[in-house]
Amino acid sequence: MTFMTLKTKINFVLNLGLLPLQKLLPLLVPPACPLCFAVLAEDDGLCATCWKQLDFISAPICHISGAPLDVDLGPETVSLAVTKNPPPYEKARAAFRYQGSAAALVKRLKFSDRPELARLLAPFMVRAGKDVLRANAILVPVPLHRRRLLGRRFNQAAELCRAMARETGNEIAFEGVVRIKATRPQIGLTRRNRKHNLKGAFAVPKSMKDYLQGRTLVLVDDVLTTGATVEAMSETLRQAGAGPIYVLTLARVVRPEQMRVA
Numbered sequence: 001m002t003f004m005t006l007k008t009k010i011n012f013v014l015n016l017g018l019l020p021l022q023k024l025l026p027l028l029v030p031p032a033c034p035l036c037f038a039v040l041a042e043d044d045g046l047c048a049t050c051w052k053q054l055d056f057i058s059a060p061i062c063h064i065s066g067a068p069l070d071v072d073l074g075p076e077t078v079s080l081a082v083t084k085n086p087p088p089y090e091k092a093r094a095a096f097r098y099q100g101s102a103a104a105l106v107k108r109l110k111f112s113d114r115p116e117l118a119r120l121l122a123p124f125m126v127r128a129g130k131d132v133l134r135a136n137a138i139l140v141p142v143p144l145h146r147r148r149l150l151g152r153r154f155n156q157a158a159e160l161c162r163a164m165a166r167e168t169g170n171e172i173a174f175e176g177v178v179r180i181k182a183t184r185p186q187i188g189l190t191r192r193n194r195k196h197n198l199k200g201a202f203a204v205p206k207s208m209k210d211y212l213q214g215r216t217l218v219l220v221d222d223v224l225t226t227g228a229t230v231e232a233m234s235e236t237l238r239q240a241g242a243g244p245i246y247v248l249t250l251a252r253v254v255r256p257e258q259m260r261v262a
Helices: 003-015 019-028 080-084 100-111 117-128 146-152 156-168 191-197 206-212 228-239
Strands: 091-097 138-141 217-224 245-252
Touching (some): 100 117, 100 217, 117 156, 117 245, 138 156, 156 217, 217 228, 228 245
Parallel strands (some): 091 245, 217 245
């Protein structure tokens, strides 16, 4: 059993609330940094070295896309990329650039069976999304196709929703959007190919249409790369009658052309 698997099993037991085990297990396997495994004083943290490799997204940012800008012209500034191609949602926000420790954390969460990392990461998303996490908003995780969900065992976007909702009290629509088409992995595809890959991939179940009608939604995912996934979801939800749509991710890929104002 690897250290990461052991930590996952221990954290699962701790979450059950069994007091005797809560006191015993941390003595057997002490709190550790989820990236480099350096021993920590308590769980749900990073060591100083890994913390320094987090690249937080901060102002100036595009008012709509949330991408960092190369100049500060005020909080309402919109990037040239968004001016040319407005997205089908109101705003997007992300906590980190997808590089360094943020990229490593996303990969640990998704591919190393560490769903409990969502508890560590959610507060960063809540802070980054303070202007999109409206009190009446419904969190909608980007769905996985059932085949991929069976293989991975959990949906990382749903785990991030759960962890955020514990802090904010927002409702979650776990099946607000479902993935009805098993698409090929998006990694390595261009934006155009991603959009083609996602054509017809999403649907709003009939049982959810009345519930989502006119409601404010926040689409939640781990990484925003080209934006093709959340754009396809937004278009599907618009057609189903949803109200304002926002996007909140843990990290986003930042390209130079997204940072230009003019």
